Amino acid sequence: xxxxxxxxxxxxxxxxxxxxxxxxxxxxxxxxxxxxxxxxxxxxxxxxxxxxxxxxxxxxxxxxxxxxxxxxxxxxxxxxxxxxxxxxxxxxxxxxxxxxxxxxxxxxxxxxxxxxxxxxxxxxxxxxxxxxxxxxxxxxxxxxxxxxxxxxxxxxxxxxxxxxxxxxxxxxxxxxxxxxxxxxxxxxxxxxxxxxxxxxxxxxxxxxxxxxxxxxxxxxxxxxxxxxxxxxxxxxxxxxxxxxxxxxxxxxxxxxxxxxxxxxxxxxxxxxxxxxxxxxxxxxxxxxxxxxxxxxxxxxxxxxxxxxxxxxxxxxxxxxxxxxxxxxxxxxxxxxxxxxxxx
Numbered sequence: 001x002x003x004x005x006x007x008x009x010x011x012x013x014x015x016x017x018x019x020x021x022x023x024x025x026x027x028x029x030x031x032x033x034x035x036x037x038x039x040x041x042x043x044x045x046x047x048x049x050x051x052x053x054x055x056x057x058x059x060x061x062x063x064x065x066x067x068x069x070x071x072x073x074x075x076x077x078x079x080x081x082x083x084x085x086x087x088x089x090x091x092x093x094x095x096x097x098x099x100x101x102x103x104x105x106x107x108x109x110x111x112x113x114x115x116x117x118x119x120x121x122x123x124x125x126x127x128x129x130x131x132x133x134x135x136x137x138x139x140x141x142x143x144x145x146x147x148x149x150x151x152x153x154x155x156x157x158x159x160x161x162x163x164x165x166x167x168x169x170x171x172x173x174x175x176x177x178x179x180x181x182x183x184x185x186x187x188x189x190x191x192x193x194x195x196x197x198x199x200x201x202x203x204x205x206x207x208x209x210x211x212x213x214x215x216x217x218x219x220x221x222x223x224x225x226x227x228x229x230x231x232x233x234x235x236x237x238x239x240x241x242x243x244x245x246x247x248x249x250x251x252x253x254x255x256x257x258x259x260x261x262x263x264x265x266x267x268x269x270x271x272x273x274x275x276x277x278x279x280x281x282x283x284x285x286x287x288x289x290x291x292x293x294x295x296x297x298x299x300x301x302x303x304x305x306x307x308x309x310x311x312x313x314x315x316x317x318x319x320x321x322x323x324x325x326x327x328x329x330x331x332x333x334x335x336x337x338x339x340x341x342x343x
Contacts, residue, residue, distance in 0.1 A: 035060075035301045035302075035303055036060045036061060036062045036272075036300065036301065036302055036303065037054070037059040037060045037061065037302065037303050037304045037305075038051070038054050038059050038060075038061045038062075038302055038303075038304055038305050038306070038307060039061075039062055039064065039291055039292055039300045039301070039302040039305075039306045039307070040054075040061060040062065040063040040064065040306075040307045040308075041064055041279040041292055041306065041307065041308040041309070041310055042063075042064070042065065042066070042072065042279075042308060042309045042310060043063050043064070043065035043067075043070035043071065043072065043259070043263070043273065043275070044071065044072020044073060044074070044259075044309055045071070045072060045073070045074040045258060045259050045262065046072075046309055047063065047072075047307060047308075047309050048063065048070065048259055048262035048263060048266065049101070049262060050307055051063050051262075051266050051271060051307075052107055052262050052265045052266050052269075052271075053107075054271075055265070055266050055269035055270060055271040056107065056265075056269055059304070060270060060271070061266060061270075061271040061272070062271065062272040062273075062274065062300055063263075063266060063271065063272065063273045063274065064274055064277040064278075064279055064292065064294060064300065065273070065274065065275045065276075065277060066276070066277060066278030066279065066295075067275065067276070068275055068276055069275060070259050070260070070263050070273060070275060071256050071259035071260075072089075072259070072309075073089040073090055074089065074090050074255050074256055074258055074259045075087070075088045075089060075255070075256045075259070076088070076253070076254030076255055076256030076257065077256070085253075085254045086254075087254055087255040087256070088256075089255070090255045091250060091255050092120075092248045092249060092250055093117070093249055093250070093251055093255065093258065094243075094246055094247070094248055094249060096258065097117060097249050102115065107262075107265055109258075109261045109262070109265065112260075112261035112262075112264040112265050112268070113253070113257055113260060113261045113264065114251060114257045114258050114260070114261035114262075115251075115261075116251070116252040116253075117249040117250065117251060117252065118249065118250045118251075118252055119247055119249055120247070120248050120249070120250055121137060121138045121247075122135045122136060122137050122138075123136045123137065123138060123243050123244060123247055123248045124136040124220060124240070124243050124248060126215075126216040126219060126220070128212055128215070132149075132150060132212055133146075134146055134147060134150065134212060134213065134216045134240075136240055136243055136244050137244075138244070138247060140159065140162060140244070143158070143244060144156075144158060144159050147213065150210050150212050150213065151208070151209055151210040151212075151213065153209050154208045154209055154210050154213045157207055157208060158213075158240070158241070161207070161238065161241050162241050162244065162245070164188070165238060165241050165242070165245070166245065168188065168192055195234045195235075195237075196232065196234045196235050197231065197232055197234060198231070198233075198234035199228060199229055199230060199231055199232075199233050199234065200217070200218055200221050200222075200228030200229075200230075200233040200234055200235070200236030200237050201214075201218060201228045201229050201233075202234075203234040203236075203237040204217045204218055204228070204236070204237040207237055213240075216240060217236065217237050217238075217239050217240050218236055218237075218239075220236075220239035220240055220243060221233070221235070221236025221237065221238075221239035222236065223239075224236075277294045277295075277296070277298070278294060278295045279292045279293070279294055279295075279308070279310065279318070280293060280294060280295045280318065281293040281318050281319075282306070282315075282318045282319040283299060283301070284319055284320070284323060287323070289302070289306045289319070290302060290306075291306065292306060312332055312335065313332065313335070316328075316329060316332050
């Protein structure tokens with residue numbers, strides 16, 4: 001059996017056509033002279049969501065994606081075996097399922113193939129190289145039993161953390177909803193501020209005696225891509241608690257059903273979604289971005305705005321440096337998005 005690293009798996013998967021996707025250049029021909037209200041560079045889920053709301057508002061939108069398929073970090077593809085779909089990047093949609101898009105059904109994405117969720121239980125399973133593991137269940141007793149196999153003290157700590165966190169978040173919600181002057185007192189507000197101001201690593205070490213619970217907490221907290229050694233990441237020490245309470249919903253059909261549904265929505269509302277169209281240059285006219293040029297030479301003009309999630313390190317090379325300003329360019333040069341976390 002040939003082994004493959006996750007990096008190799010993701011790299012290969014990104015180049016594989018997505019069976020669910022219907023967004024190819026053949027689906028919609030665009031004349032070189034055609035003008036749009038908004039040009040959106042990149043078809044990750046953030047750009048697609050922005051484009052969907054713009055299309056809903058009646059703006060003429062074109063979305064340009066450099067890859068063969070849309071989705072960015074939200075893709076589902078057949079990479080291991082025909083008929084077997086893998087989520088290449090994101091998998092759980094906890095935050096998005098609670099977003100107004102879904103809570104208020106603002107885009108009616110269920111009509112476009114997204115919105116049926118699987119409530120996973122167990123919520124999270126964390127295996128360790130020494131053969132131990134920790135499983136987070138929706139049931140608190142079941143979860144504490146799993147933790148107690150490693151540390152009974154940490155199991156008791158976890159139970160206390162769940163009770164404290166539930167009381168704190170409930171009071172925060174009540175305070176936000178209450179009228180001025182009638183807001184309830186938030187328990188241990190000063191303590192919670194100090195906890196969140198700490199690094200996740202420091203707080204996890206203070207809370208738990210076992211390295212397994214520390215590692216499990218920081219691994220789950222690190223899903224947000226901020227190293228737990230940074231200050232103001234203390235909330236990462238509570239990542240297992242938040243997953244336990246909120247659950248971890250998974251979209252039926254794969255994570256990529258979201259971006260495919262957004263693409264369908266955009267096209268159904270008069271927008272255009274084109275793949276294999278990497279943006280390489282910003283068209284500047286009168287000190288404003290008036291459009292973009294793609295690698296194949298095609299240009300797309302925007303009457304109102306150009307929206308982009310192109311990485312800032314690449315974006316600055318797409319327009320004359322004088323337009324960005326020296327201070328801005330120095331800030332970009334200092335910006336380091338790499339993660340230097342040693343656990």
